[in-house]
Amino acid sequence: xxxxxxxxMKGQDPMAxxxxxxxxxxxxxxxxxxxxxxxxxxxxxxxxGPVRRARxxxxxxxxxxxxxxxxxxxxxxxxxxxEKEQKVFEEKGVEEYLKYQVEHxxxxxxxxxxxxxxxxxxxxxxxxxxxxxxxxELFDIVLVTYNHANVGVRLINTINHHNLFIERFCxxxxxxxxxxxxxxxxxLYLSADAEKVQEALSEGIAAATMxxxxxxxxxxxxxxxxxxxxxAVLFSDESERIFKAHGLxxxxxxxxxxxxxLLDHGPLKGFLETLGKLQKKFYAKGxxxxxxxxxxxxxARSAASSGIxxxxxxxAWGLETDEALFLAGAPKGPMLEKIRPHIYFDDQMFxxxxxxxxxxxxxxxxxxxxxxxxHKKKSTNSAK
Amino acid sequence: xxxxxxVTAVSCHDIFDLQTGQSDSSPLxxxxxxxxxxxxxxxxxxxxxxxxxxxxxxxxxxxxKDCEEQAKSKIFDSAKYYLExxxxxxxxKEKFERTxxxxxxxxxxxxxxxDVHVPAALLCQQADQQVQNQLKxxxxxxxxxxxxDSTEYLKDLGFNDVQIxxxxxxxxxxxxxxxxxxxxxxxxxxxxxxxxxxxxxxxGSRDICAxxxxxxxAWGLDVDEAFxxxxxxxxxxxxxxxxxxxxxDGLHN
Numbered sequence: 001x002x003x004x005x006x007x008x009m010k011g012q013d014p015m016a017x018x019x020x021x022x023x024x025x026x027x028x029x030x031x032x033x034x035x036x037x038x039x040x041x042x043x044x045x046x047x048x049g050p051v052r053r054a055r056x057x058x059x060x061x062x063x064x065x066x067x068x069x070x071x072x073x074x075x076x077x078x079x080x081x082x083e084k085e086q087k088v089f090e091e092k093g094v095e096e097y098l099k100y101q102v103e104h105x106x107x108x109x110x111x112x113x114x115x116x117x118x119x120x121x122x123x124x125x126x127x128x129x130x131x132x133x134x135x136x137e138l139f140d141i142v143l144v145t146y147n148h149a150n151v152g153v154r155l156i157n158t159i160n161h162h163n164l165f166i167e168r169f170c171x172x173x174x175x176x177x178x179x180x181x182x183x184x185x186x187x188l189y190l191s192a193d194a195e196k197v198q199e200a201l202s203e204g205i206a207a208a209t210m211x212x213x214x215x216x217x218x219x220x221x222x223x224x225x226x227x228x229x230x231x232a233v234l235f236s237d238e239s240e241r242i243f244k245a246h247g248l249x250x251x252x253x254x255x256x257x258x259x260x261x262l263l264d265h266g267p268l269k270g271f272l273e274t275l276g277k278l279q280k281k282f283y284a285k286g287x288x289x290x291x292x293x294x295x296x297x298x299x300a301r302s303a304a305s306s307g308i309x310x311x312x313x314x315x316a317w318g319l320e321t322d323e324a325l326f327l328a329g330a331p332k333g334p335m336l337e338k339i340r341p342h343i344y345f346d347d348q349m350f351x352x353x354x355x356x357x358x359x360x361x362x363x364x365x366x367x368x369x370x371x372x373x374x375h376k377k378k379s380t381n382s383a384k
Numbered sequence: 385x386x387x388x389x390x391v392t393a394v395s396c397h398d399i400f401d402l403q404t405g406q407s408d409s410s411p412l413x414x415x416x417x418x419x420x421x422x423x424x425x426x427x428x429x430x431x432x433x434x435x436x437x438x439x440x441x442x443x444x445x446x447x448x449k450d451c452e453e454q455a456k457s458k459i460f461d462s463a464k465y466y467l468e469x470x471x472x473x474x475x476x477k478e479k480f481e482r483t484x485x486x487x488x489x490x491x492x493x494x495x496x497x498x499d500v501h502v503p504a505a506l507l508c509q510q511a512d513q514q515v516q517n518q519l520k521x522x523x524x525x526x527x528x529x530x531x532x533d534s535t536e537y538l539k540d541l542g543f544n545d546v547q548i549x550x551x552x553x554x555x556x557x558x559x560x561x562x563x564x565x566x567x568x569x570x571x572x573x574x575x576x577x578x579x580x581x582x583x584x585x586x587x588g589s590r591d592i593c594a595x596x597x598x599x600x601x602a603w604g605l606d607v608d609e610a611f612x613x614x615x616x617x618x619x620x621x622x623x624x625x626x627x628x629x630x631x632x633d634g635l636h637n
Contacts, residue, residue, distance in 0.1 A: 173608035183620035
């Protein structure tokens with residue numbers, strides 16, 4: 001059994017133990033192409049006021065209905081860098097903090113860890129609009145912050161400065177944003193606050209805490225790259241539990257015995273699914289090779305053994321990732337540095353920190369058993 | 385009656401349920417405005433706690449438009465039973481606007497959209513009658529952020545010139561009320577305030593929202609929460625927010 005990380009490309013299957021189901025969705029797109037139904041209505045009725053419709057502008061739809069779009073809610077603390085202001089808040093309290101914000105209102109914030117991800121979403125949207133100008137199946141970005149509305153002007157100035165396409169926001173002035181996340185049909189919530197993220201996860205909303213890398217490696221401006229850990233992110237934490245309770249041997253045994261039993265789903269499965277649906281829209285128009293969305297599975301499982309169950313589960317769900325990297329326990333940092341994702345989801349802080357140290361934009365999904373038993377950090381990096 | 389009193393008029397149809405049949409002795413059942421009155425009372429209590437000689441307070445007038453004689457005494461008794469209302473005014477439909485003016489009413493509230501006159505806002509049904517120890521007032525960013533150059537987008541949405549003219553007029557009316565609310569709000573800190581203010585921009589861009597925030601600030605009101613929807617349905621958000629007062633002059637339907 002090789003200990004080297006194995007890279008499995010979609011389409012080549014060294015593990016063909018059973019014929020894969022036809023998961024290449026070249027033909028039909030699964031979502032209905034709902035027309036902005038109000039647009040087809042004739043002369044406007046004078047009394048009832050505006051008919052609510054997705055606003056159409058030259059070149060496609062720019063304000064999709066939340067239920068039709070892939071809604072990404074991002075907090076101001078991860079979209080922008082607000083460390084200085086955070087410090088004022090922690091040291092001097094909320095009133096001083098607000099005063100500070102207003103005083104510096106015309107100084108835009110610098111980009112934060114989620115910034116490249118959001119920019120990449122916008123470029124995917126541009127490509128989607130070119131191919132499907134009538135469709136509302138786009139990324140819809142909502143700024144959700146529990147900042148006081150006083151900070152609103154500075155945030156809007158910053159959005160203008162960076163030329164971001166964000167027109168929707170909620171500034172909740174201290175109240176929990178969770179109710180609003182649901183109202184916006186949020187598909188993914190990114191925040192700096194682990195508590196809020198956990199609250200969102202418990203309400204069934206995919207969510208993660210983001211961390212600013214010290215050094216920033218360059219990421220693609222034309223292709224959105226999203227990398228996922230397997231257990232407790234795409235899949236449930238079932239196997240993690242076995243590993244934590246009974247060790248590696250038991251884990252392998254359990255996985256072998258249950259090879260043909262599907263793993264249960266994890267909090268980010270739905271998000272991978274929505275990415276897959278958007279990818280299929282590009283394939284349908286002949287853009288498989290230059291698809292602006294690319295997904296990666298980066299797992300500590302090993303290709304020859306425990307990885308099989310993961311792949312089979314994905315197949316059974318009708319999902320796939322463009323690349324699957326089985327590291328067999330090797331550190332993820334170097335692999336991620338090569339991939340350069342706009343975001344990498346992992347349930348273990350140990351891996352998130354390792355990734356961030358090497359410049360990868362990583363997000364922590366505080367789900368499952370790993371939160372109760374944090375990995376003890378080794379002082380040297382001799383994992384072999 | 386000082387200039388500083390925020391005189392609010394509420395229709396008796398909203399405070400009490402006048403439709404269902406009542407036995408003679410029992411007081412009338414509570415209506416939509418009830419939670420609002422309760423919330424207003426807690427704001428007043430907190431204001432007075434801060435300073436006993438407080439003049440900036442809410443004063444609630446109960447307005448009865450075209451009420452039958454029988455109903456009047458019933459309303460009288462029920463009001464005393466439930467809460468302290470400053471004044472009762474019964475008038476005919478024709479004299480309604482004059483009555484508002486004579487009583488220096490800064491804001492008339494009604495839950496009936498067709499009923500709202502100048503200056504007026506919509507009284508919202510509260511899902512949970514008990515929760516409110518905080519008075520929530522919602523302002524429209526589309527109205528307040530309205531400037532001479534920004535009316536194009538309203539035309540695109542289907543509003544005609546008359547309506548747009550009315551919206552501009554509405555902005556002026558909101559100002560007085562907003563300034564008083566702003567002053568009241570300043571008496572309390574960021575947290576633990578009995579008064580909570582919200583700005584919601586439904587149709588306008590983020591720049592309209594920024595203009596609205598700056599305008600309100602110039603009027604002395606720093607809102608607590610702000611939402612910009614860019615055309616997304618506002619009902620789900622309003623359901624979470626549960627404002628008592630919604631001032632949008634029909635802009636949002």
